[in-house]
Amino acid sequence: GENVEQHPSTLSVQEGDSAVIKCTYSDSASNYFPWYKQELGKGPQLIIDIRSNVGEKKDQRIAVTLNKTAKHFSLHITETQPEDSAVYFCAARANTGGFKTIFGAGTRLFVKA
Amino acid sequence: NAGVTQTPKFRVLKTGQSMTLLCAQDMNHEYMYWYRQDPGMGLRLIHYSVGEGTTAKGEVPDGYNVSRLKKQNFLLGLESAAPSQTSVYFCASSHGDQADTQYFGPGTRLTVL
Numbered sequence: 001g002e003n004v005e006q007h008p009s010t011l012s013v014q015e016g017d018s019a020v021i022k023c024t025y026s027d028s029a030s031n032y033f034p035w036y037k038q039e040l041g042k043g044p045q046l047i048i049d050i051r052s053n054v055g056e057k058k059d060q061r062i063a064v065t066l067n068k069t070a071k072h073f074s075l076h077i078t079e080t081q082p083e084d085s086a087v088y089f090c091a092a093r094a095n096t097g098g099f100k101t102i103f104g105a106g107t108r109l110f111v112k113a
Numbered sequence: 114n115a116g117v118t119q120t121p122k123f124r125v126l127k128t129g130q131s132m133t134l135l136c137a138q139d140m141n142h143e144y145m146y147w148y149r150q151d152p153g154m155g156l157r158l159i160h161y162s163v164g165e166g167t168t169a170k171g172e173v174p175d176g177y178n179v180s181r182l183k184k185q186n187f188l189l190g191l192e193s194a195a196p197s198q199t200s201v202y203f204c205a206s207s208h209g210d211q212a213d214t215q216y217f218g219p220g221t222r223l224t225v226l
Binding site: 002006010034036041042043044045046049063089091098101103104105106 | 116153154155156157158171174203205214215217218219220
């Protein structure tokens with residue numbers, strides 16, 4: 001089945017710097033890759049997603065890139081702000097194998113003011 | 114709109130006790146899901162439902178049962194709680210399949226002693 005690995009597990013950056021979180025997946029049939037942000041005491045919230053027919057997608061300070069050949073995708077946050085501090089999860093889903101969105105283990109991002 | 118709500122927010126059980134977690138959504142979503150979140154393991158799908166009256170097993174279904182008698186509600190039951198079921202439980206819903214945005218509830222923190 002699908003396996004999603006996420007790195008790093010913890011990331012600390014200075015306010016204004018960029019942050020990059022990387023994920024790899026194993027199932028070549030995966031075609032949908034969402035990213036979720038989870039703030040303390042809350043449920044995860046979708047911040048951006050990408051489908052396999054697209055290589056890159058951008059939404060203001062957030063961008064996601066996908067390399068299907070290498071089976072990896074990344075989240076890029078530019079001009080980080082303290083409110084970006086949270087846990088970020090990547091996920092992958094394939095059309096096959098039933099309804100299973102497989103999540104990475106998460107990255108705890110700290111943005112220091 | 115309240116979105117996705119979960120009750121209770123916290124619960125402590127003794128081994129062998131039973132309980133039901135309630136999830137409600139007011140977005141008229143067809144699909145609903147139950148996940149558990151454990152440290153360092155991301156979110157894992159327990160059970161899901163693609164419509165009123167239907168349920169199916171996810172990645173880690175053992176020890177849990179679910180029911181979807183009404184479209185807006187999705188119940189997760191633990192018949193005989195075990196310490197291994199200590200976790201944070203999240204409910205989610207989506208309009209269509211998992212390639213649609215999933216909206217998560219705030220979570221239920223369950224401790225089994």
